[in-house]
Amino acid sequence: MSAPCLRSMALLGGLLGLSILLYAGIFAHRDILGVDIMEARNLITAEEMIQTGHWLLPTLHGEPRLAKPPLPTWLTAGAMLVGNAGLDTDLTINRIPSALAGLLLAISFFGLTRFWTKSTAAAAWATAFLTTSYMFVLMARRNSWDIYCHAFMLAAIWGVAVIAESPAPRRKLAVVTGLLLGLSGLSKGPVSYYALLLPFAIALLATGGRMGFRLHARDLAVAMGIGVALSSVWSMVAWVAMPHDFSRMLATEQGAWFTEHTKPFWFYLQFPLMTGIWSLVACAALWPRHARSRVEPLLPYWRPVLWCLGSVLLLMLVPEKKDRYLLPALIPLCQLMGVYLTGLLRDPEKGGRLGRALILANSVIFGIVCISVSIALFWLWARFPALDGIELTGVAVTAGFAVMLLFLLCRSQHLSELFVAKFSILGLCCLFLPAIVQPSVGDMSVPLAEIRTFTSKGPVLCDSSLKFQDSWIIGSKPLAQNDYANIELPDKIYFVARRENPVLPESLREYAPQARMDVHDFSGKKLYFIALDRRLTQ
Numbered sequence: 001m002s003a004p005c006l007r008s009m010a011l012l013g014g015l016l017g018l019s020i021l022l023y024a025g026i027f028a029h030r031d032i033l034g035v036d037i038m039e040a041r042n043l044i045t046a047e048e049m050i051q052t053g054h055w056l057l058p059t060l061h062g063e064p065r066l067a068k069p070p071l072p073t074w075l076t077a078g079a080m081l082v083g084n085a086g087l088d089t090d091l092t093i094n095r096i097p098s099a100l101a102g103l104l105l106a107i108s109f110f111g112l113t114r115f116w117t118k119s120t121a122a123a124a125w126a127t128a129f130l131t132t133s134y135m136f137v138l139m140a141r142r143n144s145w146d147i148y149c150h151a152f153m154l155a156a157i158w159g160v161a162v163i164a165e166s167p168a169p170r171r172k173l174a175v176v177t178g179l180l181l182g183l184s185g186l187s188k189g190p191v192s193y194y195a196l197l198l199p200f201a202i203a204l205l206a207t208g209g210r211m212g213f214r215l216h217a218r219d220l221a222v223a224m225g226i227g228v229a230l231s232s233v234w235s236m237v238a239w240v241a242m243p244h245d246f247s248r249m250l251a252t253e254q255g256a257w258f259t260e261h262t263k264p265f266w267f268y269l270q271f272p273l274m275t276g277i278w279s280l281v282a283c284a285a286l287w288p289r290h291a292r293s294r295v296e297p298l299l300p301y302w303r304p305v306l307w308c309l310g311s312v313l314l315l316m317l318v319p320e321k322k323d324r325y326l327l328p329a330l331i332p333l334c335q336l337m338g339v340y341l342t343g344l345l346r347d348p349e350k351g352g353r354l355g356r357a358l359i360l361a362n363s364v365i366f367g368i369v370c371i372s373v374s375i376a377l378f379w380l381w382a383r384f385p386a387l388d389g390i391e392l393t394g395v396a397v398t399a400g401f402a403v404m405l406l407f408l409l410c411r412s413q414h415l416s417e418l419f420v421a422k423f424s425i426l427g428l429c430c431l432f433l434p435a436i437v438q439p440s441v442g443d444m445s446v447p448l449a450e451i452r453t454f455t456s457k458g459p460v461l462c463d464s465s466l467k468f469q470d471s472w473i474i475g476s477k478p479l480a481q482n483d484y485a486n487i488e489l490p491d492k493i494y495f496v497a498r499r500e501n502p503v504l505p506e507s508l509r510e511y512a513p514q515a516r517m518d519v520h521d522f523s524g525k526k527l528y529f530i531a532l533d534r535r536l537t538q
Contacts, residue, residue, distance in 0.1 A: 018131075031095070031442060033443065055077075056070075058070050072143070072148045080093060104151040106130060109154060111158050116299055117339060117342075119342060134275065146188065149189075156184065163177065163219050171222065174220065174226075182226060186231060186234060202306065262321070268329075271333070274327075286308075290354050294351070295340050298339050305332075344415065366406055370402045384437040386436075387437045402425050443521045451529065458490055462480060465499045466496060484507070496528065498528070516528070
């Protein structure tokens with residue numbers, strides 16, 4: 001068989017493997033992860049859109065929800081209507097839009113890296129790093145706003161890069177790029193403009209992009225104009241329709257930037273950890289003395305470095321800080337890692353002493369993780385009733401085989417096969433471990449429909465121990481003690497708490513328990529539902 005044919009087969013095999021990895025990281029078992037506060041807000045708002053018909057000016061628990069633009073919520077409500085008759089009880093359906101946004105981000109990332117490096121291998125390695133990074137997998141599997149705004153923005157950035165290097169005007173591409181910029185703005189306002197587009201522009205201008213920006217200033221201006229105009233449409237409508245609510249929301253949001261979730265500036269120095277198990281590779285790629293010579297043949301080294309560090313620096317300037325805000329920095333970091341690995345594989349010395357030590361350390365970490373999975377499953381055996389001894393033995397044997405394979409490949413310095421094996425291990429973990437252990441859907445031991453049926457015949461009351469996302473689990477906003485202390489309650493009510501052995505408030509002394517349901521998550525924390533009936537005390 002000829003060499004070109006072998007290369008074509010290897011390319012097709014690599015792209016097929018990357019597609020499977022994308023499915024494993026984004027789509028497989030996406031209903032298992034629990035719902036956090038941001039996703040709960042999106043799901044509740046989407047359900048209220050369907051129930052009330054307030055699509056343009058959405059509500060959250062009946063109050064105007066103007067803090068975030070509604071595009072992600074529109075997409076989520078559309079998925080509910082098409083896939084689950086307008087209900088929000090199926091997390092697999094609810095998370096289809098965010099999974100598709102994650103896919104768009106991955107495709108745009110591959111395309112941009114391929115366009116800059118002219119190397120399919122570098123683009124594939126970089127996309128594999130992104131797809132298996134902790135923060136990307138987490139954000140693509142939860143339906144919150146961040147994945148949408150950065151997915152549309154990265155697609156727009158790909159368009160900007162193509163325009164900047166085109167020999168002729170690209171007016172149609174400029175219009176498409178502008179629409180993508182607008183969709184990013186309709187997803188989370190100017191967040192991605194600030195955290196992703198601005199550092200990209202600075203990095204590109206600093207690494208040879210000035211001439212392209214000058215030659216195509218008109219096309220880029222068209223794209224930016226369309227993007228800003230489209231991004232502003234909904235905000236203008238909301239401001240005109242509800243000026244007082246909109247002004248109050250702006251004041252609240254601006255105050256939150258300086259008072260809520262504030263962290264010191266160095267909090268974001270942890271950004272290499274957002275790659276998860278690839279943190280050592282990320283740190284090595286960021287070391288210019290070691291990595292630059294391996295990156296430069298394919299990509300100007302400082303372009304992804306300045307893009308990544310610029311994003312981190314801009315995020316540091318905002319007092320409000322959260323781990324998930326680092327997703328924009330992860331994009332150029334994974335691009336740098338993919339190109340660095342491509343250069344490392346082409347290097348006859350395999351990166352010298354430092355490169356070989358890095359590969360060894362990363363392989364040891366993988367081996368420890370493989371062994372730890374088996375130990376963790378044995379320790380958590382009681383929490384997964386579907387897991388039997390045969391399956392646990394199978395996982396242990398597979399983990400042992402994986403460790404042996406990593407040892408042999410690392411020892412023989414077959415680096416391409418070694419990293420293929422590592423990505424395969426991660427993909428297999430995402431695909432098969434949830435199927436084997438069969439964890440509770442949505443991180444809850446009782447199906448959502450069963451919980452809502454249990455509490456369907458009366459109002460739900462609560463104490464101060466509940467989380468916001470518990471209101472999504474319940475299906476309505478529970479009444480706090482201040483809300484129900486001075487109102488007439490019906491004969492049948494429900495009380496919900498997260499405290500162990502919950503005690504009913506004094507205002508409910510006329511009621512007695514009739515039934516109880518305990519719902520727990522993977523961590524062992526419980527949510528207690530108690531059905532109360534006044535008639536039992538008479």
